[in-house]
Amino acid sequence: xDKIISKLHSIAKxxxxxxxxxxxxxDIAGLAHYTxxxxxxSVQLKTKAEVLSTFFHExxxxxxxxxxxxxxxxSLDPSVDIVKKFGVKVERFVDKKAEQLMLHYFPDTYYxxxxxxxxxxxxxxxLLSYYENYYNKHGRVTS
Ligand SMILES: [Zn+2]
Numbered sequence: 001x002d003k004i005i006s007k008l009h010s011i012a013k014x015x016x017x018x019x020x021x022x023x024x025x026x027d028i029a030g031l032a033h034y035t036x037x038x039x040x041x042s043v044q045l046k047t048k049a050e051v052l053s054t055f056f057h058e059x060x061x062x063x064x065x066x067x068x069x070x071x072x073x074x075s076l077d078p079s080v081d082i083v084k085k086f087g088v089k090v091e092r093f094v095d096k097k098a099e100q101l102m103l104h105y106f107p108d109t110y111y112x113x114x115x116x117x118x119x120x121x122x123x124x125x126x127l128l129s130y131y132e133n134y135y136n137k138h139g140r141v142t143s
Pocket of ligand 1: 091094115
């Protein structure tokens with residue numbers, strides 16, 4: 001795993017971001033901090049696929065924020081309406097881009113979708129509760 005982690009640090013660096021492992025609450029797998037350009041990954045992530053998939057998902061959120069892609073969603077304080085209207089669509093978009101980016105760097109590892117087989121409704125509810133309870137204090141999430 002050490003070799004993978006060091007490769008992740010160098011990929012992060014090449015995108016102008018930093019990456020570290022932390023204890024994250026509420027079963028959160030990863031966070032992307034927009035203003036500081038930092039990715040936090042949960043120490044609870046076990047497998048190579050989990051670590052890589054979470055890293056690339058968060059990296060794509062940061063890239064979107066920087067490049068104003070889905071900018072209303074990738075803002076520091078998206079409104080409930082924006083999350084309701086675009087959350088599912090954007091998260092699926094981010095998953096797709098993350099999968100492509102991960103395939104480029106790690107063609108032998110299968111990307112795990114951040115939302116598994118959750119329905120659109122479940123994802124929407126998860127995002128709404130996240131943005132209400134957690135986001136303002138901590139940053140971005142995937143799970
Ligand atoms: Zn996400």
